[in-house]
Amino acid sequence: EVQLVESGGGLVQPGGSLRLSCAASGFTFSSYWMSWVRQAPGKGLEWVANIKQDGSEKYYVDSVKGRFTISRDNAKNSLYLQMNSLRAEDTAVYYCARQLYCSGGSCYSPYYFDYWGQGTLVTVSS
Amino acid sequence: QSVLTQPPSVSGAPGQRVTISCTGSSSNIGAGYDVHWYQQLPGTAPKLLIYGNSNRPSGVPDRFSGSKSGTSASLAITGLQAEDEADYYCQSYDSSLSGSRMVFGGGTKLTVL
Numbered sequence: 001e002v003q004l005v006e007s008g009g010g011l012v013q014p015g016g017s018l019r020l021s022c023a024a025s026g027f028t029f030s031s032y033w034m035s036w037v038r039q040a041p042g043k044g045l046e047w048v049a050n051i052k053q054d055g056s057e058k059y060y061v062d063s064v065k066g067r068f069t070i071s072r073d074n075a076k077n078s079l080y081l082q083m084n085s086l087r088a089e090d091t092a093v094y095y096c097a098r099q100l101y102c103s104g105g106s107c108y109s110p111y112y113f114d115y116w117g118q119g120t121l122v123t124v125s126s
Numbered sequence: 127q128s129v130l131t132q133p134p135s136v137s138g139a140p141g142q143r144v145t146i147s148c149t150g151s152s153s154n155i156g157a158g159y160d161v162h163w164y165q166q167l168p169g170t171a172p173k174l175l176i177y178g179n180s181n182r183p184s185g186v187p188d189r190f191s192g193s194k195s196g197t198s199a200s201l202a203i204t205g206l207q208a209e210d211e212a213d214y215y216c217q218s219y220d221s222s223l224s225g226s227r228m229v230f231g232g233g234t235k236l237t238v239l
Contacts, residue, residue, distance in 0.1 A: 047228040110219035
């Protein structure tokens with residue numbers, strides 16, 4: 001069974017830092033692109049960042065570029081999100097999600113998210 | 127303001143059919159990008175409902191179906207059930223002069239009357 005379990009959320013002051021982790025199990029973690037997606041309280045979904053299987057490619061939404069860093073450790077089946085210079089508008093539940101491009105012999109653009117973690121809440125407030 | 131526009135809410139009685147639209151433009155859905163749909167039950171993480179415009183993952187009832195035409199996509203739910211009450215999100219990609227990015231619709235809250 002595929003499982004994604006996030007941790008590391010909490011309350012942090014504006015300008016502070018936090019590191020989120022996502023522990024993956026039930027699949028070959030090193031074979032998949034992975035993403036972080038966030039959801040502000042009462043709001044919709046926003047893709048934040050993603051990372052290639054070997055960590056050689058990383059992409060970010062403009063609003064977090066230069067502040068957030070996505071990384072992974074395939075030996076530990078873990079995904080990370082280092083968040084620096086946090087702002088009030090970063091307050092959200094952060095989900096890690098597995099990406100897929102292809103299924104059943106067909107491929108799609110863009111990729112989609114076939115499994116999600118339960119999320120971890122990050123609150124940026126003084 | 128989401129690049130993909132969904133109605134904030136829809137409702138229907140048990141057994142009825144409802145549709146949720148996802149309206150885009152020539153820089154996203156109209157450019158040929160696929161549309162995926164997610165269901166988010168209250169207090170839970172999103173769950174993949176439809177991928178590649180019209181494909182259901184294993185375990186998703188065939189009451190749920192998706193379609194795409196031109197610059198829009200739709201999610202249809204037939205035989206509405208109480209457990210379908212949730213938020214629904216469409217997802218695609220937008221590529222314009224201002225940049226390229228993954229995008230979600232603003233979400234639609236489905237109420238089962």
